[in-house]
Amino acid sequence: MNALVRSRKQHLIDPEICIRCNTCEATCPVGAVTHNDVSYVVDPEKCNHCMDCIAPCPTGSIDNWRIVRSPYSLEEQFAWIELPEQEELGDAAATVEAIESEVGVLLELAHSGTGGKAVAPASASRPAVNVFTRARPAIAAVQGNLRITAPDAASDVRHIVLGFGDTFFPFLEGQSIGIVPPGVRANGRPHDIRLYSVASARDGEKRSANNLTCATSRLATRSR
Numbered sequence: 001m002n003a004l005v006r007s008r009k010q011h012l013i014d015p016e017i018c019i020r021c022n023t024c025e026a027t028c029p030v031g032a033v034t035h036n037d038v039s040y041v042v043d044p045e046k047c048n049h050c051m052d053c054i055a056p057c058p059t060g061s062i063d064n065w066r067i068v069r070s071p072y073s074l075e076e077q078f079a080w081i082e083l084p085e086q087e088e089l090g091d092a093a094a095t096v097e098a099i100e101s102e103v104g105v106l107l108e109l110a111h112s113g114t115g116g117k118a119v120a121p122a123s124a125s126r127p128a129v130n131v132f133t134r135a136r137p138a139i140a141a142v143q144g145n146l147r148i149t150a151p152d153a154a155s156d157v158r159h160i161v162l163g164f165g166d167t168f169f170p171f172l173e174g175q176s177i178g179i180v181p182p183g184v185r186a187n188g189r190p191h192d193i194r195l196y197s198v199a200s201a202r203d204g205e206k207r208s209a210n211n212l213t214c215a216t217s218r219l220a221t222r223s224r
Helices: 003-006 023-027 075-079 091-112
Strands: 008-012 031-036 039-042 065-068 141-147 155-163 176-179 194-197 210-221
Touching: 008 039, 023 031, 039 075, 194 210
Parallel strands: none
Antiparallel strands: 008 065, 031 039, 141 155, 155 210, 176 194
């Protein structure tokens, strides 16, 4: 029984999925989210499980909890490269199940504003093509832009998340999308369309969030 009393749920961020977009820290009303040069973490002494950070996160890295006897400290969380496994709590198994059920209800409520449970898009049977054109484009916002190569690497490879808001943007795995940067070139003409391969599954980087991921790469410029 004592183990049941000591158990509590702790909100955690998955460092493997997080793209360091700062959305969670900017959204948290109690200042529970903080970061260093590598990771974003949740302060267990400040987090009140209000769930305000859940829906805005473009990847779902914030949708994680562990049932613990003693909360993981900020120092421990900053040292992680992946989330720890759920610790064994012995006789607290019933409490773990109950709290996980509670978390499930909270998550469902937090995601209700993004359409609830994900469903297969209209493109599930065959790819949708030429839905948008240069004259009638879909407007996307960059939700995340994370460099995934080392700072001193010769190539600059980035994990980019694009959000489409209320615009339905159907795609399948392996498709390419044409992106036109805003504005014009120095000569006043529009930018050329650039093709990028979709790197996420058909339900996006995060289910029901109406977004997708693509990867870009270029060689770092060197002076001669």
